[in-house]
Amino acid sequence: MEKIILTGDRPTGRLHLGHYVGSLKRRVELQNSGEYSKVYIMIADAQALTDNADHPDKIRENLIEVALDYLACGLDPAKSTLFIQSMVSELTELTFYYMNLVTVSRLQRNPTVKAEIQLRNFEASIPVGFFTYPISQAADITAFQATTVPVGEDQLPMLEQAREIVRRFNLTYGETLVEPEALLPANQICCRLPGTDGKAKMSKSLGNCIYLADTEKAVKDKVMSMFTDPNHLKVSDPGCLEGNAVFTYLDAFCRDEHFAAFLPEYGNLDELKAHYQRGGLGDVKVKKFLNAILQAELAPIRQRRAQWEKDIPQVYEILRHGSTVAQAHAAQTLAAVKKAMRIDYFGDAGLMAAHVARYQG
Secondary structure, eight states, X not given: OOOEEEEEEOOSSOOBHHHIIIIIHHHHHHHHHSOOSEEEEEEOHHHHGGGTTTOHHXXXXXXXXXXXXXXXXXXXXXXXXXXXXXXXXXXXXXXXXHGXXXXXXXXXXXXXXXXXXXXXXXSSSOOHHHHTHHHHHXXXXXXXXXXXXXXXXXXXXXXXXXXXXXXXXXXXHOSOSOOOEEEOOSSGGGGSOOOTTSOSSOOTTTTOOOBTTXXXXXXXXXHHTOOOOTTOOSTTSOOOOTTOHHHHHHHHHOOHHHHHHHOTTOSSHHXXXXXXXXXXXXXXXXXXXXXXXXXXXXXXXHHHHHHHHXXXXXXXXXXXXXXXXXXXXXXXXXXXXXXXXXXXXXXXXXXHHHHHHHHHO
């Protein structure tokens, strides 16, 4: 069986460092690994509308921002299919059929759905589209016969529900769909990068993000104002690593070679941490080190983005072509699903022949 990846993002805003370390950087590595015959990267605009139905312009404006971030990070349209979810209508039809395989109580028990409903204050009035998000996600995955879905640990309940739908479908209608496997981040720190203010998660609404499209100055300003240890008042004070956003970012981005380039008095991150914990190391010095690392990481991304910004029509063409390719694949899966469900009435010559024999024989 060929190995196929399906992953993507909701275009509700520009992508930030949390997206980058959590998924984007890994996607580029997987794309270039040669292990996968197809890589589908979806801009999930339809899913974004499930909790932004009153603000379609928000999705419309950010769609190109996400596409630019993808290309800037190194996703290659020659190796990966970049497409827009709403341009593949087969996904909606598959979602409709899968709804018959899932109960309301099962959706209510999904931990990810419960957490997202609480986060958006939807307890009193849940949009149906948002509530059935796990079913839509199952349609996205199975439409491309994806064998592999890169996810964070918080998304595992969603993938497990997709797997349940696949098993239920295959048991009911015969082996038709591929059951996907999760691919977790290699670096667990990358699963949930905190905001610059030390909050548990980067959030556009909280204004605690470092965006991939940020200027060099913007990144520096955000790093130098990052949350550290509030009790580390003097350089001589022992510092705490737990809850210290600067060191969490260093865990995610720092490599030994960065010390030779930017902070040669230390050999590795463990030495830096030990000095901070015993006292004698100031926050400013550590922040300057982190800034140097992030600038080195983001510089090629900025350069690629600047080049793509000069040719927006080509970006649109990439999305248009990718959506056409994705639709063709999804159409094949939909046809197989309808055949398995025995609702391919006009494609079954035997059915008409049987009816003719019954009524005219």
